[in-house]
Amino acid sequence: MFLSDEDLDIENAWRFSSQDPKLWKLDGSAFWPLLILFFHFSVLTLILAVVSIGLFAWLQRKGYTPAVAWRRLVRFVFGNTRLRGPV
Structure with a gap:
């Protein structure tokens, strides 16, 4: 027996695509x-x-994602300064 689209609920599967695995x-x-x-x-x-x-696991326990932790590390090392003009 084959399942129809109503049984699989495929049309609503897109809403789970933004969840982190x-x-x-x-x-x-x-x-x-x-x-x-x-x-x-x-x-x-x-x-x-x-x-x-x-x-x-430690970062997740602190509430940080890897990208947020990397940005905080860069801000700690280099500070809040930004270059003026083209790089």
């Missing part, structure tokens, strides 16, 4: 290092993957 309680972007680990398996890559997942 999650795996358990962690953001989906925290698991990119695991993908790298699958392609290049070594002890150093494993350590990097575990540390970065821990860092992303």
Whole structure:
């Protein structure tokens, strides 16, 4: 038996496209290092993957996304100054 569009509710699936992917309680972007680990398996890559997942989990607990944390780090290092004129 085939399912119709009414059964699948396909026309309303677009509203879930803006949600961040999650795996358990962690953001989906925290698991990119695991993908790298699958392609290049070594002890150093494993350590990097575990540390970065821990860092992303800590950032999420603080309420920051990776992009917001990066911007805060750049603002901390370089301050609020902006260049005048073309770069």
